[in-house]
Amino acid sequence: MLAQSPGSVLFARSSGSVVLVQSFGSGSTLLAVYVLAFAAAAVACFVSVPRARTFDDPDVRAGLVSLLVLSGLWATAHVGFLLAPPGTIALVLYVAGLVAGFSTIGAWLYFCSAYTGRTIHRQPIYRRTAIGIFVVVLAVKFTNPIHEMYFVAEASATPFPHLGVQHLIGHWIAMGLAYALATVGIFMLVEQFTQVGADTTPLAVLVGITGLPLVLDIVGYLNPGLIDMTYEPLGVAVFAVGVLFIFFDQFQATRIAHETDDPVIVLDDEDRVRDYNVSARRYLPEIADRAVIGEPLAEALPELAAAIDSDDDICRIDRDGETLYYRISVGPFTAGSRHLGRLLTIADVTDRERYRMELERQNERLDRFASVVSHDLRNPLNVAQGRVDLAVETGDDEHLEAATNALDRMEELIADVLTLARQGQPIGETESVRLGTVCEEAWSVIDAEPATLEVDADATIDADADRLQQLLENLFRNSIEHGGEDVTITVGLLADGAGFYVADDGPGIPPEKREEVFEYGYTSDPEGTGFGLAIVSEIAEAHGWTVRAVESDSGGARFEITGVRRVE
Known part of the structure; x- marks a missing residue:
């Protein structure tokens, strides 16, 4: 409804004309601020379109470009509304802005659905529902002159000459619906950022700024110092500039990381860690606190850096006594033709x-x-x-x-x-065994007289009892064969608690032969087969242990078995 009252339009007679001219003079600065703000929002939206086209995913690209174009048209309609004289043209421009503004909700949801990897925007039932809601709201807007439930308009001189619009219940219902639907899109984005473990600060900042125009809407309705109109184009412009020019790489990296359940690490063009997803954090607990963000990969994760710089793409990581193997696939991290860095995809190939x-x-x-x-x-x-x-x-x-x-x-x-x-076969299940007890059992089945066994190994270890006994039997026989029948053999625990040793007081092993003695067929005894210590090495390796020959305190041979897990 467009109502005009005497003395309220620019060409009114007598005192009304003077008041309006005076009002126009005092409000020209504020009018300029309004026009510049919405013009800047329109320019920001239109200028951002080429940047939005660099998103690789066509649906993300379509949704964001539509959002920017519609928001730019919305802001442009506001500029025309502010500059047009109060009357029919201003009213048409305002209604056009309302139509463009409500249309942005569909583009926003389309973008959020596509960006987060959902298919809601492609499902016919949701499309038909969205079109139905859009048509109903437009019908309410266009039939406003009949029911007068959406707004009333009349020329106003405060704070500057313009077509004053007073929003009614229909507008606020449509506004509530629009913000409710917009919130659905926000939840989609928050969920994705949370799922991939990305920093949600940029998203929170942009959403917070984008929502500020709602405050201006309410203030404009209650305070005559501001115009009662929709300020949302300003928020969309800020969101567009933030996503496409300030946090573009962050949004692009988060989208790519969300597309796969595989662990993903995003590097910038200087090989600094830009971001990673939750799966990567599970594979690499050392990066869980996000302290590595911004650090060079070679410093943050040297094993990964070494793997991608070598001919072998397998990264070996020792953690908690277990060796893990990850295959590192390296791909470009791009946005359209723009190179942003590298994308590391990690696959657990341990088994x-x-x-x-x-x-x-x-x-x-x-x-x-x-x-x-x-x-x-x-x-x-x-x-x-x-x-x-x-x-x-x-x-x-x-x-x-x-x-x-x-x-x-x-x-x-x-x-x-x-x-x-x-x-040498792999070991299936292990059990907790008393090392001293197994030593005694191994000693009892070999022809040891008159040799002596001293056991100072009161510990429980995780092992295959039968194979452990075979290992000890072979070490005991080796000491007797090379140290003499009266040799003294000692079994004890290593000082660092990582294993045990078997030592004797025999002649020992020359340093240059201490690795060779574990080879197949090596023996210094013409009657020996040369397989005794090879069997020891095989049993140790099957357990995941390491065995080495050193010199004992008495100058004899000492075999140290490390990597043994103690059981408390």
């Missing part, structure tokens, strides 16, 4: 790497077994065959005795090879 390494170990073991069969077993086999042939030719039983010795040697080699094959 696969362990399986691969076990296959490699088994292949190496098979190669060694083939060497044993082709070399170590072939020699006594040739001896036995030759002696049997001689015995047949000469009838001399001494040749049969030599053949028997060769066959015994073969049997010993075969037994050790089978033991080696079994002990």
